[in-house]
Amino acid sequence: xxxxxxxxxxxxxxxxxxxxxxxxxxxxxxxxxxxxxxxxxxxxxxxxxxxxxxxxxxxxxxxxxxxxxxxxxxxxxxxxxxxxxxxxxxxxxxxxxxxxxxxxxxxxxxxxxxxxxxxxxxxxxxxxxxxxxxxxxxxxxxxxxxxxxxxxxxxxxxxxxxxxxxxxxxxxxxxxxxxxxxxxxxxxxxxxxxxxxxxxxxxxxxxxxxxxxxxxxxxxxxxxxxxxxxxxxxxxxxxxxxxxxxxxxxxxxxxxxxxxxxxxxxxxxxxxxxxxxxxxxxxxxxxxxxxxxxxxxxxxxxxxx
Amino acid sequence: xxxxxxxxxxxxxxxxxxxxxxxxxxxxxxxxxxxxxxxxxxxxxxxxxxxxxxxxxxxxxxxxxxxxxxxxxxxxxxxxxxxxxxxxxxxxxxxxxxxxxxxxxxxxxxxxxxxxxxxxxxxxxxxxxxxxxxxxxxxxxxxxxxxxxxxxxxxxxxxxxxxxxxxxxxxxxxxxxxxxxxxxxxxxxxxxxxxxxxxxxxxxxxxxxxxxxxxxxxxxxxxxxxxxxxxxxxxxxxxxxxxxxxxxxxxxxxxxxxxxxxxxxxxxxxxxxxxxxxxxxxxxxxxxxxxxxxxxxxxxxxxxxxxxxxxxxxxxxxxxxxxxxxxx
Numbered sequence: 001x002x003x004x005x006x007x008x009x010x011x012x013x014x015x016x017x018x019x020x021x022x023x024x025x026x027x028x029x030x031x032x033x034x035x036x037x038x039x040x041x042x043x044x045x046x047x048x049x050x051x052x053x054x055x056x057x058x059x060x061x062x063x064x065x066x067x068x069x070x071x072x073x074x075x076x077x078x079x080x081x082x083x084x085x086x087x088x089x090x091x092x093x094x095x096x097x098x099x100x101x102x103x104x105x106x107x108x109x110x111x112x113x114x115x116x117x118x119x120x121x122x123x124x125x126x127x128x129x130x131x132x133x134x135x136x137x138x139x140x141x142x143x144x145x146x147x148x149x150x151x152x153x154x155x156x157x158x159x160x161x162x163x164x165x166x167x168x169x170x171x172x173x174x175x176x177x178x179x180x181x182x183x184x185x186x187x188x189x190x191x192x193x194x195x196x197x198x199x200x201x202x203x204x205x206x207x208x209x210x211x212x213x214x215x216x217x218x219x220x221x222x223x224x225x226x227x228x229x230x231x232x233x234x235x236x237x238x239x240x241x242x243x244x245x246x247x248x249x250x251x252x253x254x255x256x257x258x259x260x261x262x263x264x265x266x267x268x269x270x271x272x273x274x275x276x277x278x279x280x281x282x283x284x285x286x287x288x289x290x291x292x293x294x295x296x297x298x299x300x301x302x303x304x305x
Numbered sequence: 306x307x308x309x310x311x312x313x314x315x316x317x318x319x320x321x322x323x324x325x326x327x328x329x330x331x332x333x334x335x336x337x338x339x340x341x342x343x344x345x346x347x348x349x350x351x352x353x354x355x356x357x358x359x360x361x362x363x364x365x366x367x368x369x370x371x372x373x374x375x376x377x378x379x380x381x382x383x384x385x386x387x388x389x390x391x392x393x394x395x396x397x398x399x400x401x402x403x404x405x406x407x408x409x410x411x412x413x414x415x416x417x418x419x420x421x422x423x424x425x426x427x428x429x430x431x432x433x434x435x436x437x438x439x440x441x442x443x444x445x446x447x448x449x450x451x452x453x454x455x456x457x458x459x460x461x462x463x464x465x466x467x468x469x470x471x472x473x474x475x476x477x478x479x480x481x482x483x484x485x486x487x488x489x490x491x492x493x494x495x496x497x498x499x500x501x502x503x504x505x506x507x508x509x510x511x512x513x514x515x516x517x518x519x520x521x522x523x524x525x526x527x528x529x530x531x532x533x534x535x536x537x538x539x540x541x542x543x544x545x546x547x548x549x550x551x552x553x554x555x556x557x558x559x560x561x562x563x564x565x566x567x568x569x570x571x572x573x574x575x576x577x578x579x580x581x582x583x584x585x586x587x588x589x590x591x592x593x594x595x596x597x598x599x600x601x602x603x604x605x606x607x608x609x610x611x612x613x614x615x616x617x618x619x620x621x622x623x624x625x626x627x628x629x630x631x632x633x
Binding site for chain 1: 571
């Protein structure tokens with residue numbers, strides 16, 4: 001629930017750091033150009049994914065112009081089979097963002113449970129959870145995802161999301177655990193414990209809101225990771241090739257010899273969009289960091305004198 | 306010493322986890338994979354009689370309870386018996402891996418070290434020159450680099466430098482007309498073929514190192530001990546390297562596991578673009594051919610290699626940061 005709320009908040013902006021307080025909000029926005037640029041980029045792609053598919057034609061329709069360079073009719077040219085690359089790009093943005101945000105949401109929920117829950121409860125439970133997340137951190141994820149997809153042979157969305165989430169929660173969990181360890185003995189948490197609040201309530205109501213900025217930042221990283229992983233899988237021909245996404249566009253471009261026929265308009269845009277979206281998400285993250293981590297500020301200000 | 310033992314213990318647990326995941330995964334296959342595999346192998350030539358049994362053990366699908374199957378599976382691994390590859394039938398999986406592993410190790414290893422040293426150096430400089438508007442405006446652009454999919458950059462480089470400008474070969478790891486060996490021709494050809502793949506890894510990984518190092522450098526420079534060093538009138542060079550960079554680099558080293566995971570994942574897909582004869586390309590071949598023994602072998606070897614690299618860096622970290630050696 002709360003993660004969903006964060007996702008929505010990200011595309012809108014001002015609800016981003018409810019914990020940073022009014023002081024932060026007053027100077028953060030005019031100052032952080034990165035945050036603004038990042039929000040504009042991500043907002044653009046979210047808009048494209050939400051509204052875009054209704055505005056362009058069917059991306060799978062075959063036109064008579066095959067492997068045609070960009071024209072006014074086909075803004076980004078056509079594929080080997082005469083499909084409109086621009087329409088594919090727009091429709092593909094939806095599939096790509098869907099997998100990215102959903103997998104990241106699941107991964108974030110897991111990392112909250114393991115990181116904050118484990119960190120707060122402490123003791124054996126924490127040691128075990130921390131060990132498990134460290135193990136997941138060092139086992140390389142993409143080979144695991146590839147092998148699982150090869151075994152499962154599934155083409156539906158849910159297994160894909162779960163597999164990506166399963167391999168990407170560990171880093172966030174570690175960060176959240178470290179933060180929780182420093183928060184768990186603050187007065188307000190002790191007070192909540194003394195007044196007999198339940199563990200889940202302390203974790204969700206007392207601790208989590210204070211780590212929202214970190215959670216948001218980890219969520220953004222997870223989105224980048226999930227989008228890259230899903231695109232890699234689609235590019236390898238695993239997962240669902242028939243649904244249009246930026247990854248599957250690249251798969252078909254590679255397999256239908258877009259390179260040797262010089263059809264740059266086919267394989268350049270999807271990758272560029274992935275990189276741009278990733279850069280946008282990362283910029284939001286750095287903007288957030290500037291707001292939350294005042295040290296980065298003092299340093300620049302001292303020099304600016 | 307305690308630090309080393311603790312790290313060794315952790316990586317043993319991690320290796321055990323990788324082995325166990327590898328044991329559990331084949332259970333996800335619908336139907337009876339051993340039958341499917343044998344049927345396919347028979348089409349390619351005679352199957353040795355003990356092969357079915359060996360496959361069952363390896364995939365953990367034999368008879369008996371789970372525990373005995375698990376022990377038999379471990380026993381197979383201890384004897385390095387990964388079965389026969391279906392893609393390269395009847396070559397044993399170990400032989401296939403032994404042939405393709407060096408390609409990936411050398412390529413990814415060298416490129417990772419190059420990308421990391423380049424990124425950390427540039428990051429240190431960018432952090433030092435934090436007042437320069439020019440540098441500060443350039444920094445956000447590197448976020449773009451970090452988000453580029455490796456395989457896409459590989460496609461673009463291939464298009465630019467092999468299709469349009471015929472400067473580099475289109476695919477492969479060496480000139481196929483040459484004999485594999487330690488001859489000058491072969492090594493030259495291998496290097497020539499490695500330029501674009503290595504460039505892909507360096508370009509896509511450098512941004513992450515740079516950003517991490519730059520941010521740490523900026524926060525380290527705000528520390529009091531740096532100001533004290535400045536006040537003492539120490540040479541700039543010494544403050545930058547000995548005081549700031551030395552401390553700022555620690556999180557980059559500590560975060561090596563995550564970075565390496567990214568690089569390995571990216572390289573696997575990148576190899577496919579270049580048809581580079583390494584582990585990643587063969588993993589895809591194995592997946593496409595439902596070659597479960599080869600898939601298992603490659604997953605294990607990648608996991609163990611990454612674990613080994615992380616162990617190495619962790620031990621190195623103990624040297625770089627003496628505080629870790631004080632056991633708590």
